[in-house]
Amino acid sequence: MTVQAQRSGGGYLNRPSPSSLADVVEIILDKGIVIDAYIRVSLVGIELLTIDARIVIASVDTYLRFAEATNRLDLYEKGGKDLGEFIGDMQENGASGKVSGAVKGAKKALTSGGDDEDDDEQERRPRRSSSGARRRSSSR
Amino acid sequence: MTVHPEETVLFVYAVVPADHAVPTDAKGVDDNPLEVVQQGPIAAVFSEMTAIRPPGRRADLTAYSAVVEALVPGGAVAPMRFGTVVPDRDVLVNEVLAPRADELAAVLADLEGRAQYHLRVTFVEEAVLTEIAEADPRVRELREATRDLPEDAVVGDRIRLGELVTQSWERWAHADADRILSELVPMLSTHRVRREPGLSAVLDLALLVDADRSQEVEDRLEHMAAESAGRLNFRLAGPMAPYDFVGSG
Numbered sequence: 001m002t003v004q005a006q007r008s009g010g011g012y013l014n015r016p017s018p019s020s021l022a023d024v025v026e027i028i029l030d031k032g033i034v035i036d037a038y039i040r041v042s043l044v045g046i047e048l049l050t051i052d053a054r055i056v057i058a059s060v061d062t063y064l065r066f067a068e069a070t071n072r073l074d075l076y077e078k079g080g081k082d083l084g085e086f087i088g089d090m091q092e093n094g095a096s097g098k099v100s101g102a103v104k105g106a107k108k109a110l111t112s113g114g115d116d117e118d119d120d121e122q123e124r125r126p127r128r129s130s131s132g133a134r135r136r137s138s139s140r
Numbered sequence: 141m142t143v144h145p146e147e148t149v150l151f152v153y154a155v156v157p158a159d160h161a162v163p164t165d166a167k168g169v170d171d172n173p174l175e176v177v178q179q180g181p182i183a184a185v186f187s188e189m190t191a192i193r194p195p196g197r198r199a200d201l202t203a204y205s206a207v208v209e210a211l212v213p214g215g216a217v218a219p220m221r222f223g224t225v226v227p228d229r230d231v232l233v234n235e236v237l238a239p240r241a242d243e244l245a246a247v248l249a250d251l252e253g254r255a256q257y258h259l260r261v262t263f264v265e266e267a268v269l270t271e272i273a274e275a276d277p278r279v280r281e282l283r284e285a286t287r288d289l290p291e292d293a294v295v296g297d298r299i300r301l302g303e304l305v306t307q308s309w310e311r312w313a314h315a316d317a318d319r320i321l322s323e324l325v326p327m328l329s330t331h332r333v334r335r336e337p338g339l340s341a342v343l344d345l346a347l348l349v350d351a352d353r354s355q356e357v358e359d360r361l362e363h364m365a366a367e368s369a370g371r372l373n374f375r376l377a378g379p380m381a382p383y384d385f386v387g388s389g
Binding site: 016024028029060069070 | 202208218219244260265266269272274279280282283286287291298299301303305306339365369374375376377380384386
């Protein structure tokens with residue numbers, strides 16, 4: 001998730017491999033010419049694929065996730081994790097497991113096979129990162 | 141159309157100009173050979189598929205994508221939506237191609253010499269959350285009031301905190317999206333914002349670029365990504381077939 005890790009060839013612009021299935025799904029799945037439904041043409045098999053990224057998370061859950069992420073920030077002074085943050089992490093892992101589990105489960109039908117890398121991140125931001133604060137300060 | 145198991149159907153990949161050089165060695169879904177059927181100025185690229193199961197497997201999607209991309213070097217390509225299946229050639233010619241041959245020929249003519257890219261710009265979470273907290277004293281106060289308490293305490297404050305943060309996040313996403321678009325759009329043939337700026341992405345953009353400007357666009361994006369490093373992530377896929385620019389999308 002760090003910028004540095006995604007750079008290729010010293011560039012800042014991340015250029016994913018064109019064959020990455022996760023990119024293919026994200027980019028092309030519901031695009032292209034659609035033939036009117038009344039003629040004898042079918043769009044079949046789509047339901048399985050479009051579940052992905054259509055999971056709407058209730059706004060309160062979203063607020064809570066962003067609140068937690070904001071509270072994890074290392075804004076001023078903190079050196080290491082304090083106890084509150086540890087407890088927060090543990091509880092988050094329990095709760096967020098359900099949400100991300102559902103997203104992953106839907107996506108798994110498609111991308112179970114290994115090359116989905118980090119591409120299932122949309123709709124799940126902010127993502128869990130216990131060392132994020134230190135990474136941020138080192139990237140500035 | 142009712143699909144009966146064990147029936148053979150035609151899986152349609154794309155519409156191309158009638159004189160398009162379709163690669164003869166390319167394989168489609170289920171490794172079946174590609175076939176072409178012509179109707180006036182246009183042609184459809186398809187392959188046979190058994191109807192024993194619906195074409196929703198990952199292998200089908202990658203096969204579809206590989207075929208469409210293999211058509212790109214030969215000229216303009218208008219991809220069909222993934223999963224488009226017709227019962228036979230007669231339906232393909234007379235019900236799919238013939239009624240919209242002129243319309244599709246015009247679309248293809250417009251796509252000639254142009255390629256699509258897909259740009260996705262996202263916030264670096266920690267950086268932007270920090271900016272939000274530093275810019276908004278209410279966020280800082282609520283943070284102080286909630287961060288060291290158990291999760292089930294002060295839930296109202298937590299929700300209020302998250303609400304303030306997401307509002308800022310969305311507002312800033314719009315601002316950054318506008319800034320990027322204003323710099324980018326003059327270089328593009330056309331573009332389509334695929335999803336409004338929001339929590340999941342600052343910008344989710346399909347770009348249609350003239351081939352002779354693609355290097356310029358890539359260079360500009362590289363420059364913008366470098367300028368925003370640490371705050372914005374830029375991810376650019378393509379060039380690829382113009383999935384977002386074939387009309388009824």
